Amino acid sequence: MKQASRSAGVGVERACTEVFRSAQMTVPIAKLSFWGVRGSTPTVDPATWRYGGNTPCLELIAPDGTQIILDCGTGLRTLGSRWAAPNSGKTLETHILVTHYHWDHIQGIPFFSPLYVENNEFQFYSFRSKFLGRDSLKQVFEAQMAVPYFPVDMSAMSAKRKFKELDGGDSFKIGENKITAHWLNHPQGCLGFRIETPAGIVAYATDNEPGDAKLDESLRKLAAGADILINDAQFTPEQLVTTRKGWGHSSWLEGVKVARHAGTKTLVLFHHDPDSTDRMVDLILRQAREEFDSVFAASEGMVVTLGAPGDRVQAHMPGTRTALRREAQFHAKVCGVTEAGKDFEEETVVRDISLQGALISLKHLPRLQSELQVTMEAPGGDGVQTMKLRGYVVRIDSGEEKGCSSVGVVFTD
Ligand SMILES: [Zn+2]
Ligand SMILES: [Zn+2]
Structure with a gap:
């Protein structure tokens, strides 16, 4: 070995x-x-x-x-x-x-x-x-x-x-x-x-x-x-x-x-x-x-x-999200606690994001364990930003909304 x-x-x-x-x-x-x-x-x-x-x-x-x-x-x-x-x-x-x-x-x-x-x-x-x-x-x-x-x-x-x-x-x-x-x-x-x-x-x-x-x-x-x-x-x-x-x-x-x-x-x-x-x-x-x-x-x-x-x-802590990182420019409000134990609130910009998955409403019914291309849009600092991700279907719930299914995906590289 x-x-x-x-x-x-x-x-x-x-x-x-x-x-x-x-x-x-x-x-x-x-x-x-x-x-x-x-x-x-x-x-x-x-x-x-x-x-x-x-x-x-x-x-x-x-x-x-x-x-x-x-x-x-x-x-x-x-x-x-x-x-x-x-x-x-x-x-x-x-x-x-x-x-x-x-x-x-x-x-x-x-x-x-x-x-x-x-x-x-x-x-x-x-x-x-x-x-x-x-x-x-x-x-x-x-x-x-x-x-x-x-x-x-x-x-x-x-x-x-x-x-x-x-x-x-x-x-x-x-x-x-x-x-x-x-x-x-x-x-x-x-x-x-x-x-x-x-x-x-x-x-x-x-x-x-x-x-x-x-x-x-x-x-x-x-x-x-x-x-x-x-x-x-x-x-x-x-x-x-x-x-x-x-x-x-x-x-x-x-x-x-x-x-x-x-x-x-x-x-x-x-x-x-x-x-x-x-x-x-x-x-x-x-x-x-x-x-x-x-x-x-x-x-x-x-x-x-x-x-x-x-x-x-x-x-x-170890790096855990290197594989799924995507650049972004999302405005965000962040609340937390400082090292000294004080609460804080701050307006900022999220510069990159790593996502594990999403729940999506779809009229089409994809096959379980198939791949979906997901492009997301979000308002950014200068216009609309798009984020392209590949989703692996892990769950399909039909009938919650009329004519639509809720499709759960995890994002993969
Ligand atoms: Zn033990
Ligand atoms: Zn023991």
């Missing part, structure tokens, strides 16, 4: 990398990328596309070039397809920290193409499960690739793999970065990881539920003074005390409490419920932002920079 190049990334991502590289020359910068943010099971529901449907996988590039991957959910496959070996002169090894063995945290392993490349080296870390005993993670690998669950066995994985067992409280160094493992409250056990880099401290606390005094304290220690806390926010505060109590997960409100108590600068809401649509995650984020100053909802493709000038961590 050939190594793919990470340069296949979208423009915005590349721009961020360049900013990252130039800043790296002066101050230590760490880059944290979110490849999978969904909890429990991947989603392909279009209502979840903005935050993303892949299960947990994060990648941290420390200032010394050390590459650390956190969890091996289905997001690991995407990371593998953009793969570039770590660029540190000292080692080519990639370090992979696995929090626990639930499916959503291991499912990407068989689909991670760099594992099938002979020259790659991986050091895995996880805990000894009381259900599996010695070499738990290795056993998990073998079990998930055993016949008849997967077409090739472990012998096809030609990359060098080493496994290290960790316990809660263990602390060790990778390059100039210090890693500490902390137990979290989750069925069958889960480790949280605190990574101290010269650019800042990342605390990764996926799957955990509040309510166990000792483990709640363990979480606060994990997050103490961190620049960024990535915390389980799968459920709403209401669900957490009623229907989802004991399921091993947390809420945005619990994350805010921990962040406040532990003096964390930025909170990232993580492990979104597979039943949470983008609008539901939007609401969760809005509520959290009312209670805590610096909060993001983890989003697939999001890149967070630590150590860049300024107090806060900086987050960049």
